[in-house]
Amino acid sequence: MAEAASTHPLPATAPAAARMRWLVAPLLALAATLAALSFGRYPLPPWETVRFLFAAAGFVSMEPERYALLHNLIVEIRLPRVLAAILVGASLSVSGAAYQALFRNPLVSPGLLGVLAGASAGAALGILLDGHWLLVQAGAFVMGLAAVGIGVGIAHLFGGGSIIMLVLGGILSGALFTSLLTMVKYLADPYSQLPAIVYWLMGSLGQAGIGDMAWAAPPMLAGILLLCLMGRALDALSMGDDEARALGVPVTAVRLTAIAVATLISALTVSIAGMIGWIGLVVPHIARLLVGPGNARLLPAAASLGAAFLLFADGLARNLFAAELPIGIVTELLGIPVFLLVLHRVRRGWT
Amino acid sequence: MSIAARDIHFAYHGRPVLAGASLALAAGERVCLLGANGAGKSTLLRILLGLQRPDRGSVTVDGTALAGWHRRQLARRVAYVPQVHVAPFPYTVRQVALMGRLPATGLLKAPGAADRACVGDILEHLGIAHLAERAYTEISGGERQLTLIARALAQEALLLVMDEPLAGLDYGNQVRLLERLEGLTGEGYGVLMTTHDPNQPLTGSQRVALLIDGRIAADGHPHEVLTPEAIHRLYGVRVELLHTADGRRLAFRPAGRRAAC
Numbered sequence: 001m002a003e004a005a006s007t008h009p010l011p012a013t014a015p016a017a018a019r020m021r022w023l024v025a026p027l028l029a030l031a032a033t034l035a036a037l038s039f040g041r042y043p044l045p046p047w048e049t050v051r052f053l054f055a056a057a058g059f060v061s062m063e064p065e066r067y068a069l070l071h072n073l074i075v076e077i078r079l080p081r082v083l084a085a086i087l088v089g090a091s092l093s094v095s096g097a098a099y100q101a102l103f104r105n106p107l108v109s110p111g112l113l114g115v116l117a118g119a120s121a122g123a124a125l126g127i128l129l130d131g132h133w134l135l136v137q138a139g140a141f142v143m144g145l146a147a148v149g150i151g152v153g154i155a156h157l158f159g160g161g162s163i164i165m166l167v168l169g170g171i172l173s174g175a176l177f178t179s180l181l182t183m184v185k186y187l188a189d190p191y192s193q194l195p196a197i198v199y200w201l202m203g204s205l206g207q208a209g210i211g212d213m214a215w216a217a218p219p220m221l222a223g224i225l226l227l228c229l230m231g232r233a234l235d236a237l238s239m240g241d242d243e244a245r246a247l248g249v250p251v252t253a254v255r256l257t258a259i260a261v262a263t264l265i266s267a268l269t270v271s272i273a274g275m276i277g278w279i280g281l282v283v284p285h286i287a288r289l290l291v292g293p294g295n296a297r298l299l300p301a302a303a304s305l306g307a308a309f310l311l312f313a314d315g316l317a318r319n320l321f322a323a324e325l326p327i328g329i330v331t332e333l334l335g336i337p338v339f340l341l342v343l344h345r346v347r348r349g350w351t
Numbered sequence: 352m353s354i355a356a357r358d359i360h361f362a363y364h365g366r367p368v369l370a371g372a373s374l375a376l377a378a379g380e381r382v383c384l385l386g387a388n389g390a391g392k393s394t395l396l397r398i399l400l401g402l403q404r405p406d407r408g409s410v411t412v413d414g415t416a417l418a419g420w421h422r423r424q425l426a427r428r429v430a431y432v433p434q435v436h437v438a439p440f441p442y443t444v445r446q447v448a449l450m451g452r453l454p455a456t457g458l459l460k461a462p463g464a465a466d467r468a469c470v471g472d473i474l475e476h477l478g479i480a481h482l483a484e485r486a487y488t489e490i491s492g493g494e495r496q497l498t499l500i501a502r503a504l505a506q507e508a509l510l511l512v513m514d515e516p517l518a519g520l521d522y523g524n525q526v527r528l529l530e531r532l533e534g535l536t537g538e539g540y541g542v543l544m545t546t547h548d549p550n551q552p553l554t555g556s557q558r559v560a561l562l563i564d565g566r567i568a569a570d571g572h573p574h575e576v577l578t579p580e581a582i583h584r585l586y587g588v589r590v591e592l593l594h595t596a597d598g599r600r601l602a603f604r605p606a607g608r609r610a611a612c
Binding site: 100101104235238240242246247249254292294296 | 400424433441
């Protein structure tokens with residue numbers, strides 16, 4: 001009775017607070033975007049950025065020379081990179097959250113089925129063969145998809161596509177492409193190609209031009225939205241295949257669709273920015289603290305938080321030292337303490 | 352409303368598990384399925400639910416073969432209540448129960464006010480409304496079982512198929528859950544459950560079915576079905592049936608055992 005009495009006031013207040021909490025992640029993302037557009041080698045006050053954005057939309061007027069300067073700075077120099085950070089951060093985070101639900105394991109990250117290993121090997125192969133930026137991107141994308149295809153194929157050939165066989169298939173295909181990457185590194189010219197491969201694998205948002213973003217943004221946005229729509233199905237799936245089927249969910253179709261979409265957008269992140277680790281694992285946990293485990297809210301929150309997190313990490317990478325740090329290193333250095341901070345709350349659901 | 356499996360054959364990796372099993376459940380009935388470990392009780396439930404395709408035999412719901420049902424429609428007739436488990440994520444009790452609205456809303460539509468009200472009423476009805484905002488991972492086994500039942504009721508299904516609902520519950524929770532299930536039967540729900548304790552259906556269930564050697568060896572009132580001989584065929588142990596002073600059947604007890612134990 002005492003327990004019932006002490007928990008009773010909670011339902012009245014907790015949902016009201018939770019209802020407002022979903023706003024936190026999008027607001028953070030918005031603030032981070034504004035900050036990323038303003039700060040840099042030539043810092044702008046954030047209101048100046050806002051004034052420029054309003055001017056660009058036609059709401060206010062601005063002196064032409066000033067407008068031209070800001071247009072060059074904000075739209076041509078900073079925007080592609082900011083867009084890349086938003087899309088890459090959101091893609092990796094939403095894929096990570098979806099994978100965690102799909103595989104019923106909060107320690108899973110988007111690389112589980114080998115997409116990152118495959119994409120790295122593909123990019124390295126591109127550098128070895130030619131070094132042209134387009135070939136590197138295409139190599140990363142195609143081999144990222146191929147790695148997951150092989151992993152899922154193994155699972156369906158030998159185990160009917162059960163979770164444990166998918167994980168095993170992912171391990172095998174990841175190992176295959178990791179050894180392929182090592183072989184490419186071994187064959188690469190140690191003075192020019194090998195450093196290029198190594199730096200590329202550390203990740204960078206600086207390579208993405210507005211042209212790259214123009215072709216990569218639509219599929220990434222569509223993929224993020226599609227995964228966000230699958231929240232309720234993923235909730236049911238995370239309770240177990242039988243239960244989800246008994247609730248009328250087409251389990252295999254949902255699982256393969258989610259894997260395909262998450263793989264597509266994860267492979268695109270590697271194409272644009274190289275390997276960026278830890279975001280896909282850490283951000284879903286922070287989002288879960290914020291909005292709870294229900295995937296219908298968690299996936300959009302993870303997408304916004306991932307964008308904010310990567311914008312913040314990229315800000316550090318650009319501004320902390322005179323030379324730019326590789327973004328992959330920053331996300332790891334930033335992600336580990338953040339993960340430890342949320343660990344004591346996150347562990348609640350673990351057994 | 353009814354579900355019926357007829358002449359089900361099923362082999363697992365070449366080893367026959369079910370060989371001509373037939374079992375039916377109608378709304379308003381409570382049926383208890385008894386069988387030894389590995390006898391195929393869970394397999395039979397999974398086949399009834401359409402989660403496993405039998406090698407031979409048919410399953411019909413309201414006279415229509417399972418293949419003719421759309422999954423979502425089926426989920427509004429027959430609900431699955433699994434053995435109590437631990438979810439990987441700390442969904443609240445309300446969130447778990449709301450998953451039962453999936454067949455009604457579809458995968459893309461968020462549950463509306465009517466769905467929330469329906470789930471609120473069910474939690475109230477099952478006496479777990481005070482747990483609604485608690486994490487499913489942090490409540491007791493008995494409370495989790497009630498949460499899974501709430502989810503099944505939220506499906507609006509009249510037939511509940513329950514796998515070992517009493518497993519892992521303490522004695523008090525077992526008694527309370529059985530009373531709850533009896534209440535549901537009275538309200539018109541049909542309940543099919545598996546159990547390991549032959550004493551439990553002795554006094555409660557309306558029907559008992561025995562799964563022996565892949566077939567339903569007996570199916571009927573507990574008085575006719577549950578005899579010491581039947582227990583021996585089921586589990587390979589000798590038992591005696593104890594009666595109360597006024598001659599009512601009370602419990603099975605291993606035969607030849609001293610009362611001191």
